[in-house]
Amino acid sequence: MPFKKSSLIAYIILFCATGELLVRLDQSWDPLNHAPQIISIETEESIIKQAIDKDQFQTNERQLRIMILGDSYIYGGGINPWEKFSKQLPNFLKNGTFANRELCILDVSRPSNNTLDNALTLAHYGPRFKPHIVFWAYNYNDILGGLKQDQNNQNSPSVTAPKRTKKKITGLKSITKRIYNASQLLSYLSHSLQNELKLRGITPPFGDFHDLTQKAYQTNSPAWQETQTLLKEATRQCQDIGCRLILYKLPEFNLLESPKLFRKVDEQMDGFCNQLPLTYRNGLNDFDRSVGQDFRISKYDGHPNARAHQKLAEIAAALIQDPN
Structure with missing residues (x-):
């Protein structure tokens, strides 16, 4: 025995x-x-960005200046650089209303950016680039982080581009992270279970996804209140610059068949953003009845593939050319 x-x-x-x-x-x-x-956490280098960073960028009346904000979803994580949103957007603008304009696209999206990161980027590059259009690709998990996390960075003017804010993990999440770091097997089993539940349209009763979709966007949530403050401030900044802000809420491309998972998020975002003086679009409606495998990179990841980037560019071009 x-x-x-x-x-x-x-x-x-x-x-x-x-x-x-x-x-x-x-x-x-x-x-x-x-x-x-x-995935490299940095903005894309371009001739326009380099000129702005050196204070050498000059505007003229022939230009149509478009700034792109967002995280790895719009940055193009996991796909070829030439297939990403910012590279495909000109293809849908060159024959439209702005066919005779000189397109100047400043892509300052960056993997792992949250709402505060994007707001700081807008505050830095907006007055320097003077965009006509700001296209902000919003991800539901951008609510992570906020005003309290980097108040000093937000209030201090700088001639250099803002660095990505530090993401603080405290409490139970900190303990869980240490356990997962110690055992990749436990981390794998936990995340696999959560992924399988999500694919079946079930919100896991634990984990980040549950917190984000069931708690973070509640009316009394500090994170949601801070997000609203940041979006209001971004709207005001765009009005001061004299540009149009397009806020596009990206769907999770591997969960297109399970929109109910994001019902609470959508209700709060739709209700709040439709009251602001900006152009708001819930991207889930653009991919309604779509099959996730046609637009996702992988079964368990929500990043858009090249085909999705092409469709997003086409949608963005239509929004840009529509004055309403």
């Missing part, structure tokens, strides 16, 4: 060790899903 118990313990240890090894190997070959921090 003691021999059997020791054998069982040995088998369990061997199973866990093997599982841990296999998971770590799998993660090393699938960075987008398992280690998004590997």
Whole structure:
């Protein structure tokens, strides 16, 4: 009997060790899903951005200046650079209302940006670039972070581009993160369970997704209140610059068939943004009845693929050319 118990313990240890090894190997070959921090967290360098950073950019009446804000979803994480939104947008504008204008597109989206990051980027580049259009691609998890996280950065004028704000993890999430860092197997099993539930249209009763979709956008949520403050301020900044703000709420492209998962988020965003003096569009309506596998990068990841970027560029061009 003691021999059997020791054998069982040995088998369990061997199973866990093997599982841990296999998971770590799998993660090393699938960075987008398992280690998004590997995606470079920086804005795209361009001739226009470099000129602005050096105070050498000059505006003229022939230009149509468009600024793009957002995170890795609009930045193009996981797809070829030439297939991303900002590279496809000119194709849908060159034959339309602005066919005779000189297109100047400043893509200052950046992976892992939240609402505060985008607001700071707008505050920095807006007066320097003087855009006619600001296209802000909003992701539901942009609500992470906020005013209290980097108040000093927000209030201090700077001639250099704003750095990404530090994301603080406290309380139970901090403990969970340490456990997951210690055991990739536990992290894998937990996230796999949550992913499978989401794909079946079920909100997991725990984890970040549950907090974001069920708690973060509640009326009394500090994160939602701070987000509203930031969006109001962004609207005011655009009015001061004399540009039009288009706020486009991106869907989760692997969950297009399960819109009910985001019902609470959509209700709050739609209700609030439709009261602001900006152009607001809930992107879920543009992909209504679409099949997720046609527009997603992978089954468990919400990033848009190249086909989705093309459609987003076409939609954005139509919004830009529509004065209403």
